[in-house]
Amino acid sequence: MTVTIYDVAREAGVSMATVSRVVNNNPNVKPQTRKKVFEAIERLGYRPNAVARGLASKKTTTVGVVIPDISNAIFAEVARGIEDIANMYHYNIILCNADKRKDKEIRVVNTLLEKQVDGLLFMGGTVTDDHLQAFKTANVPIVLCATTDEHGTMPAVDIDHEAAAYDAVKALIEQGHRSIAMISGTLQDPANGYARFQGYKRALEDAGIAYDESYVRVGNYRYESGVDAMKYFLELPKRPSAVFSATDEMAIGAVHSIQDFGLKVPEDISVMSVDNTRMASMVRPKLSTVAQPMYDIGAVSMRLLTKLMKKENVEQARVILPHELISRQSVRAL
């Protein structure tokens, strides 16, 4: 049925060891023998069995990646960065959605480990001690991707969410805004939620603006929650002059909310967000936002992982990629 290395050996009149050598590009084979073997391979349509190879060599050339949700544009972009670099280094990736649910995350980490992946890229919600516990049983490198653990003990690549938010709000302040509302993610989410909220607060503080609880609404990152949050702000006795949103999508919801209310962006209310997804420049007005290099986060973390897997020593196992303020049309000076 399936043709093995044995069949090729017989066909070529050599030993299986020799076939193995040519398949693995081992230089210690006479060119003529190599040729014979290649011909036999061709004739038989031999295809190496990577599973057998994996068992014998203890390497699978595949890495596991756990991701919250591949249908989310942000993560899909990271995934593409991961896959491109993985491909470049001849790794394949096993992709698992875990929806930021701790139980599911830990479960998939374990099945990935059972599959003997050579390394793991973890992208999730909070990294708890239970996660760390599961990671510890792995004897392959693991790097956190767009996620960090509070202890800061694991290799990771991310951006500085707090600083990104800070910069966004600071930009608003520099444009003369003093009453700035925020549409936040859930505060349970350490990166997209809590950290960005902290950045907002710190920017306010540094500018001597009093923090006002009624100026903060928590959304779920989605368009609709942006709409709802903004509706709330619009009905406040003292409307904010600017709104900072933790994601582009909620920002777009906010813009539409404002427009439906009969006001204009940015003439009446400015809107600023974080992400710079493709959508940000596909709406009118185009969104001013802080760009996060999602593709790069994926690419860099995968690159880091390859180094770890090859046991090369890395100087910097925790890297923070720079963010960048992109000024477009949704903010105006007061």
Next chain:
Amino acid sequence: MTVTIYDVAREAGVSMATVSRVVNNNPNVKPQTRKKVFEAIERLGYRPNAVARGLASKKTTTVGVVIPDISNAIFAEVARGIEDIANMYHYNIILCNADKRKDKEIRVVNTLLEKQVDGLLFMGGTVTDDHLQAFKTANVPIVLCATTDEHGTMPAVDIDHEAAAYDAVKALIEQGHRSIAMISGTLQDPANGYARFQGYKRALEDAGIAYDESYVRVGNYRYESGVDAMKYFLELPKRPSAVFSATDEMAIGAVHSIQDFGLKVPEDISVMSVDNTRMASMVRPKLSTVAQPMYDIGAVSMRLLTKLMKKENVEQARVILPHELISRQSVRAL
């Protein structure tokens, strides 16, 4: 170093066969023995080696999926559908981007096959004879996903792109439009390109409207190409009263092009598209569009694959999922 089934056997005072049985939930084990084994597993922190299992059982419980580009929202949605169902049936998926490039597609199919995947989901551009050739060497089931081969010989799940486009244009016609332009995808693309263009033409024909070449522009599915195509139409001596776009994204570009030109959607020009991505309802005016059930395409194709892998007999190996016209705000009656 790594603890094997042998170690567990010794620890539990049973044979490796018994350990294998409990790990694989074989009922033929006395509860008490089972308990002993579980305890040994726990104590030793044993984790089954799926690679070894794969070699011995000739099943890997992983399927390969080749996809054009995971960072494209459309495909990411399909991928999510695939993964959800895969997960449900305890399969993992190896994800490979192939950018609709034939050489890359064939290459990844081969490496996926080397990895002994139990099945393959193929999502790509044109399925050529070379593809078919590569597929033929596989001795695992393969199903095409959001793609079909012209010969119609392979299992596949897709929507009827021609009919979807036809229905979209017909809806425009029923609203009284007679001069309808189209922003098409490349005609080399059999599904999103050629088929939708054919649907457009047929709808015109059926309504007795003459086909006008200058009313068709080919885009690349992206926002900017929608902007450009629309600019062209706007400068025509006789402007169309409606525009049909092969994708949401180009449609949004068209809308903005129209607005920038000083006209209104749908008051001055109606816009209709195909896709119904999340974005369609995140722009103003909300896009009227023909919905494609991308998630379902992924889910159904994965479900079909599981049946094929289990050698269940399937009545219908080629399934066309229904599309649906979603009327929102970008079309008005003439």
Next chain:
DNA sequence: CTGTTAGCGCATTCAC
């Protein structure tokens, strides 16, 4: 219900 015995297809010493 449980143990023994063979492989699964290949990489990898170790000889020659």
Next chain:
DNA sequence: GTGAATGCGCTAACAG
């Protein structure tokens, strides 16, 4: 340069 032998960790008959 090349071949023979061994084992990777597990499943799957086959006995008992």
